[in-house]
Amino acid sequence: MTRNGVFPESTWKPTRPTRPRYLPPHLRPQNDNAGFLDNVTLTPELTRSRFNSHQPARSTRGRGRGRGPRFAGRRNPNWEDEKFDELEVIDDALEGTNETNNNLEAYEDIPVQASGDNIPPPVATFAEIGLGDGLKKNIRRCNYVKPTPIQRYAIPIAVAGRDLMACAQTGSGKTAAFCFPIISGVLKDPSLVSGRRRGGGGGGSAAVACPLALILAPTRELSCQIFEEAKKFADMTGVKISVAYGGTPIYQQLRSLEKGVDILVATPGRLVDMIERAMVSLGMLKYLALDEADRMLDMGFEPQIRKIVEQMDMPPPGTRQTMLFSATFPDDIQRLASDFLSDYIFLAVGRVGSSTDLIVQRVELVQEMDKRSHLLDLLRSQRSNATPHSKHALTLVFVETKRGANELEHWLSRNGFPAIAMHGDKVQMEREQALRSFKSGATPILVATDVASRGLDIPHVAHVINFDMPKNIDDYVHRIGRTGRAGKCGLATAFFSDKNMPLAKSLTELMKESNQEVPSWLVQHAENHSAGGWVRHGGPDFGGYDFRKGTASSSNYNDTYAVPAIDGYHAAASVNAQPFLSSGNFYSDPSVKTGNVDYLYTDAAAAPYEYAYGYGSVIASGWD
Numbered sequence: 001m002t003r004n005g006v007f008p009e010s011t012w013k014p015t016r017p018t019r020p021r022y023l024p025p026h027l028r029p030q031n032d033n034a035g036f037l038d039n040v041t042l043t044p045e046l047t048r049s050r051f052n053s054h055q056p057a058r059s060t061r062g063r064g065r066g067r068g069p070r071f072a073g074r075r076n077p078n079w080e081d082e083k084f085d086e087l088e089v090i091d092d093a094l095e096g097t098n099e100t101n102n103n104l105e106a107y108e109d110i111p112v113q114a115s116g117d118n119i120p121p122p123v124a125t126f127a128e129i130g131l132g133d134g135l136k137k138n139i140r141r142c143n144y145v146k147p148t149p150i151q152r153y154a155i156p157i158a159v160a161g162r163d164l165m166a167c168a169q170t171g172s173g174k175t176a177a178f179c180f181p182i183i184s185g186v187l188k189d190p191s192l193v194s195g196r197r198r199g200g201g202g203g204g205s206a207a208v209a210c211p212l213a214l215i216l217a218p219t220r221e222l223s224c225q226i227f228e229e230a231k232k233f234a235d236m237t238g239v240k241i242s243v244a245y246g247g248t249p250i251y252q253q254l255r256s257l258e259k260g261v262d263i264l265v266a267t268p269g270r271l272v273d274m275i276e277r278a279m280v281s282l283g284m285l286k287y288l289a290l291d292e293a294d295r296m297l298d299m300g301f302e303p304q305i306r307k308i309v310e311q312m313d314m315p316p317p318g319t320r321q322t323m324l325f326s327a328t329f330p331d332d333i334q335r336l337a338s339d340f341l342s343d344y345i346f347l348a349v350g351r352v353g354s355s356t357d358l359i360v361q362r363v364e365l366v367q368e369m370d371k372r373s374h375l376l377d378l379l380r381s382q383r384s385n386a387t388p389h390s391k392h393a394l395t396l397v398f399v400e401t402k403r404g405a406n407e408l409e410h411w412l413s414r415n416g417f418p419a420i421a422m423h424g425d426k427v428q429m430e431r432e433q434a435l436r437s438f439k440s441g442a443t444p445i446l447v448a449t450d451v452a453s454r455g456l457d458i459p460h461v462a463h464v465i466n467f468d469m470p471k472n473i474d475d476y477v478h479r480i481g482r483t484g485r486a487g488k489c490g491l492a493t494a495f496f497s498d499k500n501m502p503l504a505k506s507l508t509e510l511m512k513e514s515n516q517e518v519p520s521w522l523v524q525h526a527e528n529h530s531a532g533g534w535v536r537h538g539g540p541d542f543g544g545y546d547f548r549k550g551t552a553s554s555s556n557y558n559d560t561y562a563v564p565a566i567d568g569y570h571a572a573a574s575v576n577a578q579p580f581l582s583s584g585n586f587y588s589d590p591s592v593k594t595g596n597v598d599y600l601y602t603d604a605a606a607a608p609y610e611y612a613y614g615y616g617s618v619i620a621s622g623w624d
């Protein structure tokens with residue numbers, strides 16, 4: 001990968017070489033309508049020079065992620081040398097200081113609540129935790145100077161061997177919170193020293209891979225991202241990490257497993273396939289982590305997860321360590337998740353399911369038939385108000401259907417806004433190309449279904465537009481969470497139409513909670529649709545909500561701390577949002593006022609649908 005985050009074309013090998021490569025409309029020759037070209041090398045450099053000369057390559061300095069996707073079987077031969085190139089190797093003396101840690105203090109005042117027995121205390125620095133020298137060195141190389149709140153609280157709990165259900169806002173560093181304890185645990189495992197585990201521990205075949213740790217994620221792209229992150233954290237420690245996900249030939253991934261694997265990152269479908277082919281055994285598993293755990297346990301994935309966790313050879317709760325992470329955790333999913341846990345600690349950084357106040361949310365009343373012209377107006381306005389800095393900004397547009405994504409991609413491109421679609425009907429190669437083109441800035445607008453709503457950490461996404469509203473408020477939280485990450489600010493705009501009225505109340509509550517300006521028409525609709533009320537997590541008081549507190553056994557879980565109080569939370573929130581809320585000029589550059597903003601914003605905000613206990617009724621669309 002190059003320094004500007006672009007993955008060199010020369011190192012990229014298509015997984016299906018016989019299939020012509022898809023080109024989005026704005027990148028096609030004028031007489032080509034099919035969208036597929038043979039023998040054309042689409043390089044970001046080419047696309048920039050032909051179509052996007054105003055889009056310079058961007059540095060991703062200081063970010064741990066999003067430097068272009070890299071996937072199993074397509075390893076850049078220079079990766080070992082290059083992967084830390086963009087990361088400042090920092091001085092030991094800086095650890096624990098703010099000197100290199102950009103905007104993460106934005107999370108400092110968020111209250112934290114934990115419940116469960118004998119909760120290990122939080123730490124203030126990574127140095128306090130016995131993570132091992134190799135891992136600590138890599139943490140410094142990744143420029144992680146100070147742990148974020150979720151890391152401060154979750155890592156000591158996990159390192160102490162406790163099961164954990166953890167909830168923290170989007171972009172606040174949950175990946176490292178489960179990766180660090182797992183890597184550290186694997187490093188201490190005797191089998192790492194005594195050689196690779198093969199053969200399922202007993203009479204199994206020597207060809208069977210027996211990972212010590214399994215990290216499950218709902219989409220292929222998220223699995224790849226976690227894999228890349230974990231590889232950076234485990235660099236030169238001897239810990240072997242592999243990834244398994246669908247849509248790409250299984251043999252490549254099996255070849256990687258044959259070399260030995262300590263930590264396997266996987267999507268559920270491909271993992272089940274590998275286990276059924278007797279290529280993977282979970283018999284020696286010590287650590288299980290579910291990222292986006294509520295999504296993994298809702299109706300779309302639960303049967304597969306149950307199969308993996310309960311019907312294969314995985315050790316039962318209590319003998320393995322289980323960690324569940326997400327930004328949202330509905331009560332019914334918490335209840336279900338508790339089947340997989342043993343004597344666990346529930347940890348909430350901020351309120352469960354809340355959105356970060358680093359994201360300015362705008363909601364606009366737009367009828368279905370006016371959405372396209374409204375979107376064009378919004379994008380034109382964004383373009384005309386752009387400063388040199390904001391020209392680097394990326395815009396992510398969420399739509400409901402795969403067809404809708406394709407249509408909007410074409411329509412935007414025809415109207416002079418380079419866009420590319422990403423959804424579950426595209427083959428994996430096309431999905432990867434879309435994401436790569438977006439990340440590199442070659443195509444600065446990504447039109448996506450919910451397949452891109454969770455977990456993806458793409459630097460420079462400054463604006464998330466909910467062209468179609470999601471089906472529930474939690475999906476909204478995840479969608480808008482693609483911006484406003486790692487302490488940076490972002491903007492989310494929602495096109496709210498009549499058919500979204502059932503969402504009015506939950507959206508109003510969510511926006512109020514994160515100190516957003518709620519339009520009066522939305523408040524009015526919320527009141528009109530208040531039947532049933534907001535049935536999210538817990539009452540009006542601050543706090544995460546541990547569903548066990550509502551049960552007869554709640555007295556077992558009274559070991560609770562909360563830091564700091566609600567006032568601190570809201571004070572911090574309003575400080576973060578203030579430059580946006582108070583600026584009469586919506587298209588101004590807030591960084592001028594805050595010094596805390598990396599990109600530029602445009603108009604508007606966002607929102608979703610009444611959240612009830614029927615979370616599981618949401619049909620999976622475009623998921624893996």
Ligand SMILES: Nc1ncnc2c1ncn2[C@@H]1O[C@H](COP(=O)(O)OP(=O)(O)OP(=O)(O)O)[C@@H](O)[C@H]1O
Pocket residue numbers: 063064065101104143144145146147148151168169170171172173174175176326327454455456457481482485486
């Ligand atoms: N301690 C840290 N110091 C500096 N940067 C960090 C730190 N922890 C995480 N980051 C960066 O913050 C960004 C967001 O982290 P991450 O993707 O883990 O968030 P998340 O909580 O998992 O978000 P989501 O809920 O959307 O999945 C990443 O770019 C990551 O590299």
